[in-house]
Amino acid sequence: MPRAGLDPAxxxxxxxxxxxxxxxxxxxxxxxxERVGVRTPSLYKHVGSQEDLNRRIAxxxxxxxxxxxxxxxxxxxxxxxxxxxxxxxxxxxxxxxxRYAATIGVEPSGPDDPLATAGQRLLGAxxxxxxxxxIPASDVDHxxxxxxxxxxxxxxxxxxxxxxxxxxxxxxxxxxxxxxxxGLRAM
Amino acid sequence: MPRAGLDPAxxxxxxxxxxxxxxxxxxxxxxxxERVGVRTPSLYKHVGSQEDLNRRIAxxxxxxxxxxxxxxxxxxxxxxxxxxxxxxxxxxxxxxxxRYAATIGVEPSGPDDPLATAGQRLLGAxxxxxxxxxIPASDVDHxxxxxxxxxxxxxxxxxxxxxxxxxxxxxxxxxxxxxxxxGLRAM
DNA sequence: AGCTTTTAGCTAACAACGTTAGCCATGTGG
DNA sequence: CCACATGGCTAACGTTGTTAGCTAAAAGCT
Numbered sequence: 001m002p003r004a005g006l007d008p009a010x011x012x013x014x015x016x017x018x019x020x021x022x023x024x025x026x027x028x029x030x031x032x033x034e035r036v037g038v039r040t041p042s043l044y045k046h047v048g049s050q051e052d053l054n055r056r057i058a059x060x061x062x063x064x065x066x067x068x069x070x071x072x073x074x075x076x077x078x079x080x081x082x083x084x085x086x087x088x089x090x091x092x093x094x095x096x097x098x099r100y101a102a103t104i105g106v107e108p109s110g111p112d113d114p115l116a117t118a119g120q121r122l123l124g125a126x127x128x129x130x131x132x133x134x135i136p137a138s139d140v141d142h143x144x145x146x147x148x149x150x151x152x153x154x155x156x157x158x159x160x161x162x163x164x165x166x167x168x169x170x171x172x173x174x175x176x177x178x179x180x181x182x183g184l185r186a187m
Numbered sequence: 188m189p190r191a192g193l194d195p196a197x198x199x200x201x202x203x204x205x206x207x208x209x210x211x212x213x214x215x216x217x218x219x220x221e222r223v224g225v226r227t228p229s230l231y232k233h234v235g236s237q238e239d240l241n242r243r244i245a246x247x248x249x250x251x252x253x254x255x256x257x258x259x260x261x262x263x264x265x266x267x268x269x270x271x272x273x274x275x276x277x278x279x280x281x282x283x284x285x286r287y288a289a290t291i292g293v294e295p296s297g298p299d300d301p302l303a304t305a306g307q308r309l310l311g312a313x314x315x316x317x318x319x320x321x322i323p324a325s326d327v328d329h330x331x332x333x334x335x336x337x338x339x340x341x342x343x344x345x346x347x348x349x350x351x352x353x354x355x356x357x358x359x360x361x362x363x364x365x366x367x368x369x370g371l372r373a374m
Numbered sequence: 375a376g377c378t379t380t381t382a383g384c385t386a387a388c389a390a391c392g393t394t395a396g397c398c399a400t401g402t403g404g
Numbered sequence: 405c406c407a408c409a410t411g412g413c414t415a416a417c418g419t420t421g422t423t424a425g426c427t428a429a430a431a432g433c434t
Contacts, residue, residue: 003382003429025292029421041422042383050421105212105288107348116351141354142362145341149363152349153340154332160292162339164303167328175329176336183370190400190411216392228393229412237392 004038008046011036012056019057019098027098029053055115058106061099062118068092069125077132079181085129086151086177093155104156123148133184143184150180191225195233198223199243206244206285214285216240242302245293248286249305255279256312264319266368272316273338273364280342291343310335320371330371337367 014036019027029050033040047053072088073081093100108116126147127140135143154173156162163169201223206214216237220227234240259275260268280287295303313334314327322330341360343349350356 006382028419030419038382039384040420041385041424044422045382101292104343104349105347108351119351139362142359143366145344145350145354145359146337146363146366148349149340149344150333150336151340152344153336153338156291156343157332157336157339161294162291162335163332164295164306165328167332172329172332175326176333179330179333179370182373183366186369186373193411215390217390225411226413227391228395228414231393232411 004036004042006036006038006042006046008056011043011046012053012060015053016057016060016096016099016102019102020096021098024098024101054102055106057099057102059114059118061096061103062115062122064096065089065092065100066118066121066125069122070128073125073128079177079185081129081132082181082184083174083177085126086173086180089151090155090158090173093159097159100155100159126151130184133187135184135187139187143187147180150176191223191229193223193225193229193233195243198230198233199240199247202240203244203247203283203286203289206289207283208285211285211288241289242293244286245290246301246305248283248290249302249309251283252276252279252287253305253308253312256309257315260312260315266364266372268316268319269368269371270361270364272313273360273367276338277342277345277360280346284346287342287346313338317371320374322371322374326374330374334367337363 011032015027015032018032018035022031029043030040032053033043036043043053047056068088068091069085072084076084106115108119110116123144126144129147130140130143133143154176158169163172198219202214202219205219205222209218216230217227219240220230223230230240234243255275255278256272259271263271293302295306297303310331313331316334317327317330320330341363345356350359
């Protein structure tokens with residue numbers, strides 16, 4: 001039997017890709033094993049359980065989202081930064097719906113959990129956007145939560161086909177960016 | 188063997204309650220059967236499958252949310268209506284996280300799907316809020332999506348413990364209402 | 375090189391869950 | 405009082421997650 005040369009990182013990579021293809025709810029250990037060319041039980045040499053796999057996919061997704069948003073913000077400020085961040089975030093969720101779905105409903109076990117630090121990095125990217133506005137220190141946390149709720153809500157609703165009726169969705173998103181920008185500048 | 192006197196509605200009611208208690212992901216046919224005092228296969232006399240049950244729970248949840256939001260808006264306008272709607276929605280999601288979770292990721296099969304009509308009723312309740320503001324007709328759809336994204340995003344993030352750090356969450360939500368109100372009035 | 379040790383794959387097997395088939399008792403309508 | 409539809413049951417199957425135990429490939433040591 002030739003070895004497949006797997007390691008935890010490769011399994012997580014394949015799992016995240018598969019989740020994007022078939023949907024997070026349909027990600028199964030057997031399907032993933034087939035994808036990486038191995039029998040199902042062999043996966044347990046690299047991840048502890050399906051829940052462990054899910055958490056690792058979530059960490060990967062949050063890290064990638066943080067990179068995407070952080071990179072998009074670079075070199076911009078104010079409205080440009082906000083628009084770049086929001087667009088990058090939504091683009092990431094729509095391009096990788098499966099791995100992003102892995103991040104919802106999973107709670108970090110403590111401050112040292114890689115999940116927590118990855119989440120902090122994503123928040124940091126959005127925080128950089130807020131630094132381009134003049135926001136009282138006491139309002140920064142609230143503004144950050146508002147931004148996260150808006151982006152998360154919009155992107156997940158769209159990813160789940162939650163917007164049924166007719167108006168153009170891209171246009172709505174641009175409108176939403178303008179709305180947030182105006183509100184943040186009026187503080 | 189005495190009869191349990193079940194019907195589809197009773198099964199859905201028990202399923203929704205159970206989902207709230209144990210979490211939607213942990214809702215299982217066996218657990219629900221035990222709860223209603225019946226063996227697992229008997230449930231299939233009332234619902235077609237677990238997916239069918241999930242859809243019915245989702246319809247129930249959307250209907251209840253629409254009632255809660257619609258009722259809260261009654262007799263208010265402008266900022267009062269917005270605040271009442273947002274608070275009612277968030278309270279519903281936090282009080283019934285399991286059944287609300289059943290609504291995410293489920294797509295209506297067509298315009299006559301009860302799921303679609305229940306969703307429309309919820310949207311109608313939020314639409315009533317917007318009528319208290321002077322919004323150009325071309326912006327109403329965008330504003331509605333913004334409101335839904337904001338409420339959905341905030342409520343689900345909180346329900347999943349997505350807000351990790353310290354600032355008070357109720358305070359953030361009130362801040363968010365004020366933010367949305369100011370933005371909508373500035374149109 | 376040769377030997378030992380670790381490890382990544384395998385097969386076999388089990389538990390939990392969703393689901394179907396088929397039986398029987400309960401209740402309802404003529 | 406009897407037919408019959410129906411809501412419960414037990415038995416059984418397929419799928420999925422998981423563990424145990426074996427074996428061969430790689431890696432390390434002398």
